[in-house]
Amino acid sequence: MEVASAVELVKCGVCLTAKSIKTCGLCQVHVCKKCLETPAGDAFLYLKKIPVELNHTCYCIHCWDAKVVPALADYELMAEKARNVYFLTEDYRGYVRVLRKHTKRVDIEDCDDRREIILKMAYMAAELGFNAIIQSRVESASVYINSYHSSRWKASALPAIIDGEQLERSSLLRI
Numbered sequence: 138m139e140v141a142s143a144v145e146l147v148k149c150g151v152c153l154t155a156k157s158i159k160t161c162g163l164c165q166v167h168v169c170k171k172c173l174e175t176p177a178g179d180a181f182l183y184l185k186k187i188p189v190e191l192n193h194t195c196y197c198i199h200c201w202d203a204k205v206v207p208a209l210a211d212y213e214l215m216a217e218k219a220r221n222v223y224f225l226t227e228d229y230r231g232y233v234r235v236l237r238k239h240t241k242r243v244d245i246e247d248c249d250d251r252r253e254i255i256l257k258m259a260y261m262a263a264e265l266g267f268n269a270i271i272q273s274r275v276e277s278a279s280v281y282i283n284s285y286h287s288s289r290w291k292a293s294a295l296p297a298i299i300d301g302e303q304l305e306r307s308s309l310l311r312i
Contacts, residue, residue: 151198162193163200174201181212182253183219183260185245215263222259223269223301224294231307234300239265242272244293251275254290262296269301270294 148155150166158170174196181187191208225233243261248254254275262270273294280287 159195161197161200162195163190163204164197166197166199168195168197172198174198174205176205176209180209183216183257184212185257185261215260218263219256219260222262222267223271223299223304224255224259224273225269225271226273226275229271231304233271234303235271235297236300237267237298238271239267239296242293242295243270244291246291248290248292249287251277251290254292258292258294262294265296267296267298269297269299271297271299 147167149169149172150161151168151172154169154171156169159168159173160166161168175194176191176196181191188208190204196205239262243258245254245257248257255270255273258270258273262268271294273292275290275292277288277290280289
């Protein structure tokens with residue numbers, strides 16, 4: 138007499154072993170632990186809204202190579218541009234030669250860290266093709282959650298194209 142097992146093993150859609158543990162978020166194929174691909178926790182951190190196809194926790198190798206790897210490569214290129222974006226606050230007193238401004242300010246309402254919120258604004262400016270965020274306003278608010286003190290940040294800035302070489306020369310003269 139054979140007893141039916143409570144756990145039913147399903148074959149992995151990639152390597153065809155009988156130990157599937159999860160399903161791919163895009164194509165719903167069963168995937169074993171060895172064939173499972175998961176994005177890093179900080180992948181797509183600076184995007185204001187993560188696309189639905191990149192918002193899953195696990196992928197099969199085929200969907201990973203077809204959808205996630207190209208998106209990660211594009212994201213990393215844009216994140217590198219964002220790290221080189223100039224950041225000028227409203228209180229900046231020096232002369233800045235602004236070549237072109239965006240018509241609208243970029244706003245971010247809720248973030249955990251000041252540096253993260255500045256990089257998110259810089260990423261948005263880099264996506265729009267600008268090399269600076271000017272007239273920036275970064276504010277924090279104290280929040281108490283379960284008797285623990287924390288800060289929440291909000292910010293806004295105006296993306297612009299500025300003469301970066303002139304800004305760096307003028308900042309060197311002030312030292």
